[in-house]
Amino acid sequence: MRLPIEIKGVGVYLPPTIVENHAMEARHQLAEGTIFTDLGIKRRRKAVDENVIEMGAAALQNALDHAGYVFEDLDLLINASVSIAYILPNTAILIQKQLGKANSGVPCMDVNQSCLSWLAALDMAAALIAVGKYRRVAIVSSEKPSPFLNQENVETAALFGDVAAAVIIEKSERADCGIFKSQFVSYSDGWNLSWMPAGGQINSPLKEGIPLTDYMFQMQNRRLLLYTIKKTKDFLISFFKSEDVMPLAEIKHIVPHQTSRAGLDFLTATYQLEGRVIRILEDFGNCVAASIPLALCLGIQSGRIQKGDSVLLIGTAAGISIGAVLLKT
Amino acid sequence: MRLPIEIKGVGVYLPPTIVENHAMEARHQLAEGTIFTDLGIKRRRKAVDENVIEMGAAALQNALDHAGYVFEDLDLLINASVSIAYILPNTAILIQKQLGKANSGVPCMDVNQSCLSWLAALDMAAALIAVGKYRRVAIVSSEKPSPFLNQENVETAALFGDVAAAVIIEKSERADCGIFKSQFVSYSDGWNLSWMPAGGQINSPLKEGIPLTDYMFQMQNRRLLLYTIKKTKDFLISFFKSEDVMPLAEIKHIVPHQTSRAGLDFLTATYQLEGRVIRILEDFGNCVAASIPLALCLGIQSGRIQKGDSVLLIGTAAGISIGAVLLKT
Numbered sequence A, B: 001m002r003l004p005i006e007i008k009g010v011g012v013y014l015p016p017t018i019v020e021n022h023a024m025e026a027r028h029q030l031a032e033g034t035i036f037t038d039l040g041i042k043r044r045r046k047a048v049d050e051n052v053i054e055m056g057a058a059a060l061q062n063a064l065d066h067a068g069y070v071f072e073d074l075d076l077l078i079n080a081s082v083s084i085a086y087i088l089p090n091t092a093i094l095i096q097k098q099l100g101k102a103n104s105g106v107p108c109m110d111v112n113q114s115c116l117s118w119l120a121a122l123d124m125a126a127a128l129i130a131v132g133k134y135r136r137v138a139i140v141s142s143e144k145p146s147p148f149l150n151q152e153n154v155e156t157a158a159l160f161g162d163v164a165a166a167v168i169i170e171k172s173e174r175a176d177c178g179i180f181k182s183q184f185v186s187y188s189d190g191w192n193l194s195w196m197p198a199g200g201q202i203n204s205p206l207k208e209g210i211p212l213t214d215y216m217f218q219m220q221n222r223r224l225l226l227y228t229i230k231k232t233k234d235f236l237i238s239f240f241k242s243e244d245v246m247p248l249a250e251i252k253h254i255v256p257h258q259t260s261r262a263g264l265d266f267l268t269a270t271y272q273l274e275g276r277v278i279r280i281l282e283d284f285g286n287c288v289a290a291s292i293p294l295a296l297c298l299g300i301q302s303g304r305i306q307k308g309d310s311v312l313l314i315g316t317a318a319g320i321s322i323g324a325v326l327l328k329t
Helices: A021-027 A034-039 A052-067 A091-098 A117-130 A221-240 A261-270 A288-301 B021-027 B034-039 B052-067 B091-098 B117-130 B221-241 B261-270 B288-301
Strands: A005-013 A018-020 A043-045 A076-079 A108-112 A136-143 A163-171 A178-186 A253-256 A310-317 A321-328 B005-013 B017-020 B043-046 B076-079 B108-112 B136-143 B163-171 B178-186 B253-256 B310-317 B321-328
Touching: A005 A052, A005 A117, A005 A178, A005 A288, A018 A021, A021 A034, A052 A091, A052 A136, A052 A163, A076 A091, A076 A117, A091 A108, A091 A136, A091 B178, A108 A117, A117 A136, A117 A163, A117 A178, A117 A288, A117 A310, A117 A321, A117 B117, A136 A288, A163 A288, A178 A221, A178 B091, A221 A261, A221 A310, A221 A321, A253 A261, A253 A288, A288 A310, B005 B052, B005 B117, B005 B178, B005 B288, B017 B021, B021 B034, B052 B091, B052 B136, B052 B163, B076 B091, B076 B117, B091 B108, B091 B136, B108 B117, B117 B136, B117 B163, B117 B178, B117 B288, B117 B310, B117 B321, B136 B288, B163 B288, B178 B221, B221 B261, B221 B310, B221 B321, B253 B261, B253 B288, B288 B310
Parallel strands: A076 A108, A076 A136, A253 A310, B076 B108, B076 B136, B253 B310
Antiparallel strands: A005 A163, A018 A043, A108 B108, A136 A163, A178 A321, A310 A321, B005 B163, B017 B043, B136 B163, B178 B321, B310 B321
C-alpha cells in the first residue's frame, strides 16, 4: 500500500515582523521569561500587511523555484489551511490568481481538517497521484491566526504565529520513497476544547449581539492537553501495530504539529524521541495547519532531512482529530 | 485508470419549508410568473430552524439507512460544502457529533471547491479507496445559503435553496462500475464574478465598517454566464478527446450542477442532451455544492438511474472552476 511519491520542492514564507515575548509580558505584568517557561515559545512571526493569499503564493513560488518548476507544471494546487481568505470562493484559486496564473487552468481545491489540514491533503494528493490522476501536486498551508487572538488572554495570544509553507510532491519511480502508512481518527466530544465560536453559519456576522471575542480563538488548555494525550496514546498503539510498518524506534525524524511545549514534551519523553524531533515551536509558536509543513520544509532546507530518510509526520487538530503519515523522502 | 467504486447508499434532507415565487414577486412588485420565466425556478427549500450540521447529519443518516449501514461502518466522512458551521473546527466532525458518534473515531475532513466541492471530494475519496486507504467513504454536502442572500436582489434571493445530500461509496469488485474519468480546471480571472466579499480573513467580522450586504452572496450574472459557457466548451472538448472515454452521445444520464436556467439550457441544447439531463432546478433552485449530489440521489431514489448506468456529473463553481466525473453506478 506504499504510495509512490517524492518531495520535489519546499518553500516557506516567514513574515518579517517578529514579536518577542517581552512586550506581551510587560502588557500582562508578567515577569520576564514567564511566557517561555510556560509555553516554550520565545518569539513568533506576525503578518502585518500580508494576507493569507499573498503568504501562500510566496511560499508556493519558493517551492516552485526550489523544484525548478513553473506554476503550469503543477497538475493540482491544494490549499490546506484553517485561515480562509473568503467564505466563497475557496482560497487555493486566489493563490493561483496572486501568482498571475489565472489562465493556467490548474485545478485549485481546499482541504480542511483543522490543524491537520496539510497532512490530510498530503494523503489525499498522494492517493490521487498513485492512481494516475495527477503527476504533480502542490500543497500549501498559509495561516494568519494573529488577528483572531484575544490579546487579553496571554495563553492563546502568545501561542500562535503566522507563516506559510508549501510542498510539491510528484510521482516517483524510486523504491525507497513514498508514503508507507497513514492514519487519521476524529473524536468529536472534544469539538469545543479549541474553537472559534463565531464566524461560520451558526453564529454568523449577520446575527446581532455576537461579542467580538467570539470571533477569536478559544481554548481550554488543560482539558485539551489531557484529552489529546489519552487519545494519542491509543492512536500510536494502533498506528504501529501492523507488521508492515517500521518500529517507531527506527524512524529517523519526527515532525510533529507544534501544539505546545507540554504536547511536544509529552511526545518526546513518552516515546523516547530525543534528538529526532524537529521542534520549531520556540521560534514560530503554533502555526495552525502550517506547523507540520513548516517544520518539514525547514528540516529539508537545513539538510537535516536527507533524501530517503524516514519521517513520521504526526499531529492533533481541533475537533479533535489525530493523524500521522509515515513518509520516506 | 478506472477507480473501482460503487454507490451503496444515498440520502437527502429537504427542509420542510417551501418558499414559492409569489411572495418574492409581490415584494419586488414583479408580475406573477416573472421569476419562473427569468430563472426557471418555481420554488426552493428554506432551512428555518435547521443548521447545516443537523441537515448534513440527517442526510447522512438517510444514506446509512439506505445502505443498511451504521455510522461505525464508515472509514471516512467528508463534508464537502461551501456552508460551514464554524471557521474552526471543520464541519464534518460536527456531523459526527450530531449523530452521537463522538467516540467512533471515524476520521472527518472537509473539502471545498465552491459549488464543485462534492464532486472534487468524490474524486478524492475514490482515489483513497482505489489505493486501499479506506473501503467505504461518506461524502456529505449540506448547504444553507438562505441567510446570506440579499433579499433586495431578487436575482440571487430567488436563485438559491437549502438542502443536504449524502452519498456512501465503497470499493467494488464489479467490472461495470466506477469512475472512468475525472477532470477539473480552475481559471481565477473569474474569482469575483460570484463571491461573498466578507466573512473570511480579508474582510473579517473584526474589521469595522463592513456593510452587512458584503457578507452576502454577490454575482455578476451575465458576465459569469458568458465566461463559464466559453470555458465549458473548451473543457468538454478536452474531456472527451481521449479515446478511452465513451462519447457524450452514449452517456445515459447527465447530472449537472443546477446553476441557472440559462446554464442548463445552454448545456442541454448545445450538446443534444434532451431527455438525459436530471434537472431539479425548478423545485430546488441552485443548492450550491449540494445540487449535484441531490440530483444524483433523487435520480437513484426515483429509479431513473439504475445500477450500471453511465452518468456524467458536471458543473461549474465560483472561482471559477469546472469539473466533471464520468461514473458508472
